[in-house]
Amino acid sequence: MGLDISAVSKLEPIEVPEDMEKWSDEWYDWESEQDGDVYSLYSSDSFREQAEGMVDGTYITTDDSQSTGFRAGSYTGYGTWRDWLAQSVMNGVLGKTGGAEQMWGSADGGDYGLPFMEIINFSDSEGMIGPVASKKLYNDFRKYENDVMDWMDEKYLTQTPIHSASWRDDEDKPIDKGDFEWFQSQYQEWKNAFRIASDNGVVMFH
Numbered sequence: 001m002g003l004d005i006s007a008v009s010k011l012e013p014i015e016v017p018e019d020m021e022k023w024s025d026e027w028y029d030w031e032s033e034q035d036g037d038v039y040s041l042y043s044s045d046s047f048r049e050q051a052e053g054m055v056d057g058t059y060i061t062t063d064d065s066q067s068t069g070f071r072a073g074s075y076t077g078y079g080t081w082r083d084w085l086a087q088s089v090m091n092g093v094l095g096k097t098g099g100a101e102q103m104w105g106s107a108d109g110g111d112y113g114l115p116f117m118e119i120i121n122f123s124d125s126e127g128m129i130g131p132v133a134s135k136k137l138y139n140d141f142r143k144y145e146n147d148v149m150d151w152m153d154e155k156y157l158t159q160t161p162i163h164s165a166s167w168r169d170d171e172d173k174p175i176d177k178g179d180f181e182w183f184q185s186q187y188q189e190w191k192n193a194f195r196i197a198s199d200n201g202v203v204m205f206h
Helices: 025-032 075-093 100-108 131-143 145-158 177-197
Strands: 003-008 038-041 057-060 067-073 127-129 202-205
Touching: 003 177, 038 202, 067 075, 067 177, 075 100, 075 145, 075 177, 127 131, 131 145, 131 177, 131 202, 145 177, 177 202
Parallel strands: none
Antiparallel strands: 003 067, 003 202, 038 057, 127 202
């Protein structure tokens, strides 16, 4: 079990034949006859802001669509990566303290303007992020990359423990080379996914 990510661009709505049950044999036969890949997209009631620009429905790719996919990790692993990102934002970018929990608190208070907020304050298992939030996030991943990596690099080089999220029983501990390289690799995967999805597409969590 874990989190997989798919991103696709340049989606167009497609009309589904009436009275056809989704995921039936008839559905799969119809899907296989289409000229592109078919996606059924649903936003989360809890994260409507992230879906802006892409309404629920059935879509198809075009000849100009781009796509990518990657493994974000186990649910625990992705949670760790996301909290490290949040800590790098709070400490390395904003000069504050805290991590994901503090950013969730900001979102609960109506503040969605923080860097990377749309991914940090989002489901860790399912849902979609539409083109509007994807464009903002892609810009965040580009704009703050040096700040984020400098903060992580300092933690690695000085072997300063990174705080473990309070909902875990893990002790604070330094990151090793493998941790740092994994964080960097995942950062690039996410940046590319949001680049693609910002062009009338989506990033899908599944």
